[in-house]
Amino acid sequence: xxxxxxxxxxxxxxxxxxxxxxxxxxxxxxxxxxxxxxxxxxxxxxxxxxxxxxxxxxxxxxxxxxxxxxxxxxxxxxxxxxxxxxxxxxxxxxxxxxxxxxxxxxxxxxxxxxxxxxxxxxxxxxxxxxxxxxxxxxxxx
Numbered sequence: 001x002x003x004x005x006x007x008x009x010x011x012x013x014x015x016x017x018x019x020x021x022x023x024x025x026x027x028x029x030x031x032x033x034x035x036x037x038x039x040x041x042x043x044x045x046x047x048x049x050x051x052x053x054x055x056x057x058x059x060x061x062x063x064x065x066x067x068x069x070x071x072x073x074x075x076x077x078x079x080x081x082x083x084x085x086x087x088x089x090x091x092x093x094x095x096x097x098x099x100x101x102x103x104x105x106x107x108x109x110x111x112x113x114x115x116x117x118x119x120x121x122x123x124x125x126x127x128x129x130x131x132x133x134x135x136x137x138x139x140x141x
Contacts, residue, residue: 019086028063036065059082061088071101079104080118082112083110
């Protein structure tokens with residue numbers, strides 16, 4: 001039957017951050033509406049009382065479109081959103097302008113793991129499309 005030993009998956013990481021403003025703007029301008037909405041819909045279906053969450057953190061928030069969607073849907077939620085690239089946080093600031101709930105979004109630049117977060121704990125920890133940037137995702141978690 002052959003060797004049944006599990007083998008490690010070869011991973012190719014993307015270690016670079018989108019520090020270039022043009023690169024961050026291109027990423028932020030891409031059409032992620034459908035997968036982002038699916039992410040939020042799935043989260044909402046798996047956590048039935050998401051309305052009770054008042055403090056959340058998004059690790060690797062990119063242009064913060066998912067946090068902004070959540071803040072629009074859940075008026076009691078506050079989100080700290082962190083990304084390692086100042087250029088991406090600048091895109092998040094642009095996206096947050098005139099967006100419902102943006103006053104409950106705190107944008108932070110920080111490198112993960114190890115970044116200082118404003119709160120010692122959160123009711124909800126989000127992360128979407130981040131793990132491919134870590135050579136050791138287990139160490140990250």
